[in-house]
Amino acid sequence: MSPSFFSAALSTWRATHAPLPASLAETEALEAVVKVSIKALPDARTADTLGAEREGTGVVIDASGLVLTIGYLLLEAGSILVVAPDGRVFPATVVGYDHASGFGLMRTSPSVTRRALEWGDSSAVRELSTLLVATHPAAGGASHACVVARRRFTGWWEYMIEDAIFTAPARYEHSGAALVDGGGRLVGIASLWVSDAIEQGVAFPGNMFVPIDLLKPLLDDLLTCGRRRGGGRPWLGLYSEEVEGHVVVTRVLPDAPAHRAGVRRGDVILGIGSDAIGSQSEFYSKLWAAGEAGAEVLLHVLRNRVVQRVRVRSADRMDYLRPWRA
Numbered sequence: 580m581s582p583s584f585f586s587a588a589l590s591t592w593r594a595t596h597a598p599l600p601a602s603l604a605e606t607e608a609l610e611a612v613v614k615v616s617i618k619a620l621p622d623a624r625t626a627d628t629l630g631a632e633r634e635g636t637g638v639v640i641d642a643s644g645l646v647l648t649i650g651y652l653l654l655e656a657g658s659i660l661v662v663a664p665d666g667r668v669f670p671a672t673v674v675g676y677d678h679a680s681g682f683g684l685m686r687t688s689p690s691v692t693r694r695a696l697e698w699g700d701s702s703a704v705r706e707l708s709t710l711l712v713a714t715h716p717a718a719g720g721a722s723h724a725c726v727v728a729r730r731r732f733t734g735w736w737e738y739m740i741e742d743a744i745f746t747a748p749a750r751y752e753h754s755g756a757a758l759v760d761g762g763g764r765l766v767g768i769a770s771l772w773v774s775d776a777i778e779q780g781v782a783f784p785g786n787m788f789v790p791i792d793l794l795k796p797l798l799d800d801l802l803t804c805g806r807r808r809g810g811g812r813p814w815l816g817l818y819s820e821e822v823e824g825h826v827v828v829t830r831v832l833p834d835a836p837a838h839r840a841g842v843r844r845g846d847v848i849l850g851i852g853s854d855a856i857g858s859q860s861e862f863y864s865k866l867w868a869a870g871e872a873g874a875e876v877l878l879h880v881l882r883n884r885v886v887q888r889v890r891v892r893s894a895d896r897m898d899y900l901r902p903w904r905a
Contacts, residue, residue, distance in 0.1 A: 582706050584779045587727040591747040594709040594725040604763025605711050605721070611639045611696035612757055613686075614662035614715035615648055615671075620901050635754035636714040637661060637685070637763060639692045646691075648755035649770050649789070651684030655901050661687040662715065675801030678896050679812065680793040681770055684801050693847070696757065699764030701790035704729070704744055711759040712786070718752035724786070727776050732772075732787055733859040735818045735829065737866070737896075740789060745776040745851040747785035758788045762775070766791050773778045784812040806897060810871030811891030817826065819841060820850035821859045825849075828880075835899060842880065849886065869893070 582590070600606045615637040619626050629651055632760040637646040646661060653659070659671040671687035704710070704726055712724045724746035732743035744767045750756060758767035776785025800808045816835020819826050826848040829863060831838045850856055868878030869876050872895035880887050 581728055581777065582732070584777065584783070585783060586707060587747065587777050587783065590707045591725040591727065595746065595748060597709055597723045599721055599723065600711070602761065602763070604761070607694060608696055608711065608757070608759045608763040608765075609713055609721055610694040611666060612699055612713045612715060613637045613639060613646060613664065613691060614717060615646070615652060615755060616660045616662065617652055617656045617889045619659045620655045620657040623657075623901055624899065625651075625654045633754075634718075636718060636756045636769075638755075638768070639695045640698070640733065640765070641691060641695050641830050642733070644687045644689040644691055645674065646671065646685045646687055647765075647794070648683050648685070649768050650678070650681050650816070651770075652754055653683040653685060655838045659685055661685075661691055663691045664715075667691070669764075673805075676897075677797055677801060677807050678738070679791070679807065680797065681738065681789050682768065682794050682797070682801075684704060696759070696765045697763065698791055698795070699762065699766040701744065701766040701792040702742075704760065704766050704790075707733055710746070710755075710761075712750055712753075712769070713748065713757040713759055714750070714752060714755075719750060722750065724748065724750070724758075726787060727783070728778070730778070731860065733821075733863065735820055735859075737814055737817070737863065739863045740793065742790060744788040745785050746788065747776050749773075749776075749784040750786055750818065753786050754784075756786075774776045795839060800877040801870045810873075811895035811897065812867045813869050813872050813874050813876060814896040814899070815866070815876065815891055815893060816896075816899060819848065819859060819862065822845060824857045826856060826859055826862045834890050840889050842878065842889055842891065843882065845882070847881040849881055852877050866893075872896075872898075
């Protein structure tokens with residue numbers, strides 16, 4: 580059972596008043612946190628939504644200079660600079676990106692920090708526990724937060740993960756922030772600010788963290804291939820929102836599969852193939868079950884009070900982005 584509004588609010592207040600740092604392990608963990616500054620390629624497709632210049636936090640996770648962050652910072656990166664805790668600046672290159680989890684890896688100089696952050700067990704993170712959120716100093720540095728929920732997260736950009744970690748209070752400069760347990764181990768990477776960290780029908784701002792356990796089976800793939808092995812998921816290139824049990828298209832990306840097939844903003848997606856859908860999670864589950872990237876997907880959409888059948892030849896999202904890996 581999820582925490583009540585009262586218990587989440589009280590535990591969040593207690594977390595924010597916990598002393599910093601609470602342990603030597605937390606102090607040492609901060610030594611592995613770096614600032615990441617990215618300039619996108621001049622013609623980057625993601626520049627209009629993510630910006631041509633991006634800043635966030637990265638976490639050094641091994642002695643070779645491997646840095647973990649949230650992947651959207653690295654999409655179509657033209658150049659990357661990493662700023663060490665002592666102010667030294669190093670260039671970095673993209674190592675890998677995984678759209679399904681949202682993680683991104685880059686490599687910089689092994690001398691960027693004196694310490695790498697040990698991985699923890701995100702499955703052991705419990706609701707109402709107090710953890711450390713760590714960003715680079717210009718983004719606010721370290722603060723404590725309360726885990727107010729563990730649940731599925733669905734995003735408007737064809738993204739869904741299970742057992743995401745939601746914390747409060749919200750950190751606004753959150754991108755790539757490290758979530759650190761009491762033993763100084765990394766258990767999550769910050770992705771988003773959310774208005775509904777708890778699902779109680781009221782506003783409760785917080786952050787969503789991607790659990791580190793999602794990276795463990797992928798690390799070898801990202802290091803050797805730059806991406807997850809095997810065929811990619813079918814990707815349509817549309818944004819959607821769940822409105823009263825209906826999936827409504829809010830944007831269609833230019834020249835993406837959905838755009839080429841004629842899907843429009845405002846279309847209501849009623850079904851995929853022979854299956855009806857009534858939520859974003861059902862939409863994504865049915866879409867990804869259609870096969871690998873390149874599979875034809877039949878959408879039933881409501882437009883101007885008429886149900887239409889739209890056949891979309893899906894694609895791999897990585898093929899849509901401008902060439903950007905070194």
